[in-house]
Amino acid sequence: MPGISAETVPSPAPRGKYPLPRLTKPKAPAGTIYRGNVGMWSWVLHRITGVAIFFFLLVHILDTALVRVSPEAYNAVIGTYKNPIMGLGEVALVAAIGLHALNGLRIILVDFWAWGTKHQKLLQWIVVILWIILLIGFVPRHLMNVFSE
Amino acid sequence: MTTTIESPRAPRTVRRGGVNWEKWGWIYMRVSGVVLVVLIFGHLFVNLMLGDGVKALDFAFVGGKLSNPFWQIWDTLLLWLALIHGANGMRTITNDYAHNRLVGVVLKGAILAATVVLLILGTLVIYTFDPCPAGSPADLLASFCTAG
Amino acid sequence: MASDVLEKKGPRAHDAVPTFTVTMIVRRFDPEVDEEPRWVDYDLEMHGTDRVLDALHKIKWEIDGSLAFRRSCAHGVCGSDAMRINGRNRLACKTLLKDLDVSQPIYVEALKGLPLEKDLIVDMEPFFDSFRDVQPFLMASSKPKDGKERLQSPEERARFDDTTKCILCAACTSSCPVFWTDGQYFGPAAIVNAHRFIFDSRDEGAQVRMDILNDKEGVWRCRTTFNCTDACPRGIQVTQAIAEVKQAIMRGKP
Amino acid sequence: MSETDQGTIVDGVHFHKHDIVIVGAGGAGMRAAIEAGPKASTAVISKLYPTRSHTGAAQGGMAAALANVEEDNWEWHTYDTVKGGDYLVDQDAAEILAKEAIDAVIDLENMGLPFNRTPEGRIDQRRFGGHTREHGKAPVRRACYAADRTGHMILQTLYQNCVKHGINFFNEFYVLDLLMTEVDGVERPAGVVAYELATGDLHVFQGKSIIFATGGFGKIYKTTSNAHTLTGDGVGIVWRKGLPLEDMEFFQFHPTGLAGLGILLSEAARGEGAILRNSEGERFMERYAPTIKDLAPRDIVARSMATEIREGRGAGPYKDYVYLDITHLEPAVIDAKLPDITEFARTYLGVEPYTEPVPVLPTAHYAMGGIPTTNNAEVLRTNTETVPGLFAAGECACVSVHGSNRLGTNSLLDINVFGKRAGNNAVEYAKSADWVDLPDDPTAGVRRLLDHVRGGDGSERIAVIRKELQEAMDRNAQVFRTDESLRDVGDLIKKLRARYRNVQVQDKGKRFNTDLLEAVELGFLLDLAEVVVYSARNRKESRGAHMREDYPKRDDKNLMVHTMAYLTGDAESAQADDHIRLDWKPVVVTNYPPTERKY
Numbered sequence A: 001m002p003g004i005s006a007e008t009v010p011s012p013a014p015r016g017k018y019p020l021p022r023l024t025k026p027k028a029p030a031g032t033i034y035r036g037n038v039g040m041w042s043w044v045l046h047r048i049t050g051v052a053i054f055f056f057l058l059v060h061i062l063d064t065a066l067v068r069v070s071p072e073a074y075n076a077v078i079g080t081y082k083n084p085i086m087g088l089g090e091v092a093l094v095a096a097i098g099l100h101a102l103n104g105l106r107i108i109l110v111d112f113w114a115w116g117t118k119h120q121k122l123l124q125w126i127v128v129i130l131w132i133i134l135l136i137g138f139v140p141r142h143l144m145n146v147f148s149e
Numbered sequence B: 001m002t003t004t005i006e007s008p009r010a011p012r013t014v015r016r017g018g019v020n021w022e023k024w025g026w027i028y029m030r031v032s033g034v035v036l037v038v039l040i041f042g043h044l045f046v047n048l049m050l051g052d053g054v055k056a057l058d059f060a061f062v063g064g065k066l067s068n069p070f071w072q073i074w075d076t077l078l079l080w081l082a083l084i085h086g087a088n089g090m091r092t093i094t095n096d097y098a099h100n101r102l103v104g105v106v107l108k109g110a111i112l113a114a115t116v117v118l119l120i121l122g123t124l125v126i127y128t129f130d131p132c133p134a135g136s137p138a139d140l141l142a143s144f145c146t147a148g
Numbered sequence C: 001m002a003s004d005v006l007e008k009k010g011p012r013a014h015d016a017v018p019t020f021t022v023t024m025i026v027r028r029f030d031p032e033v034d035e036e037p038r039w040v041d042y043d044l045e046m047h048g049t050d051r052v053l054d055a056l057h058k059i060k061w062e063i064d065g066s067l068a069f070r071r072s073c074a075h076g077v078c079g080s081d082a083m084r085i086n087g088r089n090r091l092a093c094k095t096l097l098k099d100l101d102v103s104q105p106i107y108v109e110a111l112k113g114l115p116l117e118k119d120l121i122v123d124m125e126p127f128f129d130s131f132r133d134v135q136p137f138l139m140a141s142s143k144p145k146d147g148k149e150r151l152q153s154p155e156e157r158a159r160f161d162d163t164t165k166c167i168l169c170a171a172c173t174s175s176c177p178v179f180w181t182d183g184q185y186f187g188p189a190a191i192v193n194a195h196r197f198i199f200d201s202r203d204e205g206a207q208v209r210m211d212i213l214n215d216k217e218g219v220w221r222c223r224t225t226f227n228c229t230d231a232c233p234r235g236i237q238v239t240q241a242i243a244e245v246k247q248a249i250m251r252g253k254p
Numbered sequence D: 001m002s003e004t005d006q007g008t009i010v011d012g013v014h015f016h017k018h019d020i021v022i023v024g025a026g027g028a029g030m031r032a033a034i035e036a037g038p039k040a041s042t043a044v045i046s047k048l049y050p051t052r053s054h055t056g057a058a059q060g061g062m063a064a065a066l067a068n069v070e071e072d073n074w075e076w077h078t079y080d081t082v083k084g085g086d087y088l089v090d091q092d093a094a095e096i097l098a099k100e101a102i103d104a105v106i107d108l109e110n111m112g113l114p115f116n117r118t119p120e121g122r123i124d125q126r127r128f129g130g131h132t133r134e135h136g137k138a139p140v141r142r143a144c145y146a147a148d149r150t151g152h153m154i155l156q157t158l159y160q161n162c163v164k165h166g167i168n169f170f171n172e173f174y175v176l177d178l179l180m181t182e183v184d185g186v187e188r189p190a191g192v193v194a195y196e197l198a199t200g201d202l203h204v205f206q207g208k209s210i211i212f213a214t215g216g217f218g219k220i221y222k223t224t225s226n227a228h229t230l231t232g233d234g235v236g237i238v239w240r241k242g243l244p245l246e247d248m249e250f251f252q253f254h255p256t257g258l259a260g261l262g263i264l265l266s267e268a269a270r271g272e273g274a275i276l277r278n279s280e281g282e283r284f285m286e287r288y289a290p291t292i293k294d295l296a297p298r299d300i301v302a303r304s305m306a307t308e309i310r311e312g313r314g315a316g317p318y319k320d321y322v323y324l325d326i327t328h329l330e331p332a333v334i335d336a337k338l339p340d341i342t343e344f345a346r347t348y349l350g351v352e353p354y355t356e357p358v359p360v361l362p363t364a365h366y367a368m369g370g371i372p373t374t375n376n377a378e379v380l381r382t383n384t385e386t387v388p389g390l391f392a393a394g395e396c397a398c399v400s401v402h403g404s405n406r407l408g409t410n411s412l413l414d415i416n417v418f419g420k421r422a423g424n425n426a427v428e429y430a431k432s433a434d435w436v437d438l439p440d441d442p443t444a445g446v447r448r449l450l451d452h453v454r455g456g457d458g459s460e461r462i463a464v465i466r467k468e469l470q471e472a473m474d475r476n477a478q479v480f481r482t483d484e485s486l487r488d489v490g491d492l493i494k495k496l497r498a499r500y501r502n503v504q505v506q507d508k509g510k511r512f513n514t515d516l517l518e519a520v521e522l523g524f525l526l527d528l529a530e531v532v533v534y535s536a537r538n539r540k541e542s543r544g545a546h547m548r549e550d551y552p553k554r555d556d557k558n559l560m561v562h563t564m565a566y567l568t569g570d571a572e573s574a575q576a577d578d579h580i581r582l583d584w585k586p587v588v589v590t591n592y593p594p595t596e597r598k599y
């Protein structure tokens, strides 16, 4: 890079020079909600599911750690996973993980593959379809397990 | 999440210098994501789908799995990759929404602390786990405890 | 009279299309009076070939002269009049009323994420600052010896064609949910303009710009939500351009 | 407010001091700034963000005899410019334009402009109206271009380089007055006064050299390719200072505006092979300009189109437009070379240019006239004397390189060549000149102007007056003119000027008061329209864009001269005769004596 560096060109004005807004921040009525692309909504969902899974994971590590305390303790806690309400929670969990994972894969494809960027809407639909297939495979079987006996 | 702020003129932090966590974080999210797909779905499949599914989960089941080095490595990877992935994701979200510096530092500190503690705890559990603790009722343990 | 053939009758495109009434609901804000913005309704008689800009002009010229908005070229090349129309960032001069559902009111408000100044006018300085920060100009140390142009093949020229189309209207940056969170993200427009130079075969400053964007507020903040691509009135594949810059940064070269 | 400070504030007025003050940040203003900025303290004041300037709307290309694709030289280019301008061109200036064109294009390329390229990697060139080889033998490829966004690329490239040089911009500042002070018996410019849109504050910019680059005033017409903001403020300010305006009667009508809208479809379309057709599908330009047909200069094509329509061969339900046909071009070629204009046709008329011909009509496009300058961009106060320290460049200026009709692609050239000259000469001047003292109470004039528009009884709406003006100009001072039509519109302007005194400004606020500024702009439009019509009425011949049906012949014996209009007497007086004085300025002829203009 002969002779060119960040130093040879005039440096941009320093950041953080914006004064506080001159006006009091306008309050209501709020604007409209942005009618964004499917990409925006799937990002929202990705965020929500990501956070949800993270908190589940924290709990899940703690409950699994009970195996170090005693078999009784572990079984007592894990037993609660088996009641029907938790069973539904597990469906939600798997749905969330499934969505997050499939959408994550879509994001990765879009990031690394120009075709993915061009056909991102198609990819979105593929994600939805695969997600439904996944749930069709999982939910009936799982609920049967939960509600059996 | 689609609300907007009217005046985003909070000072932008100074850039440059040090390791570029953003780039590596970004790459890490993708690499770990791909691996996690295998690990998580494998984990879920074995735990929830095979046999009686969730009904089969108990100490004995876990004991059986964790005495197998294959599952030990599997779970270790799962633990580390998922927790760091999740923690990094939470860090990103915090950066987006915590406009107050102090709040940001506190939240990120909490995420970091929780992650470190749980990583150590989880790893210890996996590797110091005794599938056949002495004095436990045999019917709670994996079948191989009594066999040996 | 001299040229009445040309003008008396005037071009009749308008006669062919029936008029219709449309309700525009404009989010107005007068910093000298209002504590907060307010939505104001206007019922307007419009033609089928009219654009949202024509409707705004009708309000300004016939109803309330104090309505403030920016505009200049009126055909989508100067980038003055990006605003949020029915919940999406669009150029008022490029959005035909007939393409909107005129049986419903049309909501018009200023771009979000940039400080609101008055009615549909926002402060563009933070936006232009991000643009200037990516050093958007050709960096080339040596002049061609023969005093002529630098050579560049049509293929090399085509490589960055898409991003040369940017008119700095800010529709993209102010449609980006990441930008809304704290306004510190460089935003798609700045990255588009960096892309225009990073992939220009004549430029030698790619590394400088990649360093600038390989940053906390740089390309990594893009979460591929595609709002920007959707909003861009010039049809630039903005998300694609951002992805290309990310990859260039990972590779360490364009 | 932009990258710069607030100046020194005295009694609520901001004072700034720069060696060079440039008014206007279009192509001409920024080209000047790139020369001046690094050498002297420079401020650029613009009522728009620089990248919003109308240079960005230019499409087709920028002429220069690079000879990259076929034989060409600047002498042919000079000849074409002179002939295209119907011999009213100052030939020494045209020679400068054509010669320096080559460097101007190379400069832009070196600054980063992404021109389209030939397979060898050189700047590609295309055909354009009136540009020929060997003095009119055949069309030549002379226009350097970047798809159909050449102006966009020029504007962006110049702005990028201003960013690089850290030029001081004052964006959304409306210059409303030029300050002149008498020094040793000569009026010299001391600075300008600007109104800051964001705050309503007044700013005084003191400068040694002042450059006007404020663009055109197409908004005196209704159907125009020009932006809403092209209201001729700069030309109007200079006019009100009693300085002359040159050749104002020559206004170019571009043949191919989208019918009904005026949005331009570049001549580049015809350069790439598009054909004009009448309702019978006939390529009518074959009759009017047998050699170069659709690529004849604009005045000729616009007149031919109007004639077709008058004689009943117009297309459409009302037979009031003609077609621009590109359906025979490959879609791939169209996409590569004319992407934007085809998009305009789709967006605004709903016509698919791949398969359908596009309805077009002449649209008011370019002011050949303006502030008279020397070849060094110095503003003239008389036929020979200049105003020291005052410069003008771009569409607001009249050098005159365009004569009575500008060739396509010569304007982007003009702004670069003479913008650069203005910048350099302004620096030279500022080096040796002393500061001129500001007049006492420098903002008095602007305050009076603003009070004037705010002070009426408010019974007249800005938009109504403007619309009446524009429609009348379209009707009576367009492609064809007669004494009668010009008298009609002249009378109307007189009435509108009277009504303007009671114009209503509804916005009473200080911040972003665009209502107030529209009222001020309307004042400039009315003044300029009056000069245009007055000059046109007095030119009793037909030449270039000025077609008098009552005097259909060119009159070289009496009228091979530039019109110079001066504001004298009371500007408020009703009759134009009472306050406009016309004078004539000889045309510089070097190599090409006037002959009949045939293509």
Ligand SMILES: Cc1cc2nc3c(=O)[nH]c(=O)nc-3n(C[C@H](O)[C@H](O)[C@H](O)COP(=O)(O)OP(=O)(O)OC[C@H]3O[C@@H](n4cnc5c(N)ncnc54)[C@H](O)[C@@H]3O)c2cc1C
Residues within 6 Å of the ligand: D023, D024, D025, D026, D027, D028, D029, D045, D046, D047, D048, D049, D050, D053, D054, D055, D056, D057, D058, D059, D060, D061, D062, D063, D150, D151, D173, D174, D175, D176, D213, D214, D215, D216, D225, D226, D227, D230, D232, D233, D234, D264, D266, D365, D366, D393, D394, D395, D396, D408, D409, D410, D411, D412, D413, D415
């Ligand atoms: C649609 C269209 C297509 C064209 N295509 C071509 C082409 O292909 N080839 C060609 O050669 N020419 C073409 N032209 C002509 C050419 O583009 C213009 O003549 C030229 O760009 C004018 O440049 P300028 O710098 O003089 O003015 P502009 O670019 O119009 O800039 C004027 C500047 O002055 C500022 N200003 C105005 N009033 C004030 C004020 N009161 N205070 C402060 N600032 C003020 C504005 O903000 C602006 O920055 C075209 C023109 C149009 C309209």
Ligand code: HEM
Residues within 6 Å of the ligand: A046, A047, A049, A050, A051, A053, A054, A055, A057, A097, A100, A101, A102, A104, A105, A107, A108, B029, B030, B032, B033, B034, B036, B037, B040, B082, B083, B085, B086, B087, B088, B089, B090, B092, B093, C222, C223, C224
């Ligand atoms: C199953 C496989 C998984 C895949 C393929 C995956 C993929 C991804 C990807 C690619 C991102 C980055 C998104 C972006 O930059 O736009 C991401 C973000 C995130 N992930 Fe995952 N992930 C997976 C599992 C998990 C798990 C198990 C957790 C919880 C511990 C988690 C929590 C998060 C969080 C919190 C974010 C941040 C979201 C945001 O910034 O909006 N992910 N994931």
Ligand code: SF4
Residues within 6 Å of the ligand: C165, C166, C167, C168, C169, C170, C171, C172, C173, C188, C189, C192, C231, C232, C233, C234, C235, C236, C238
């Ligand atoms: S990329 Fe598109 S939307 Fe963004 S500023 Fe440029 S033209 Fe506007």
Ligand code: F3S
Residues within 6 Å of the ligand: C172, C175, C176, C177, C178, C179, C187, C188, C221, C222, C223, C224, C225, C226, C227, C228, C229, C238, C239, C242
């Ligand atoms: S909207 Fe924002 S998140 Fe990325 S894809 Fe566009 S920059």
Ligand code: FES
Residues within 6 Å of the ligand: C070, C071, C072, C073, C074, C075, C076, C077, C078, C079, C080, C081, C082, C091, C092, C093, C094
């Ligand atoms: S007015 Fe120029 S882009 Fe809309």
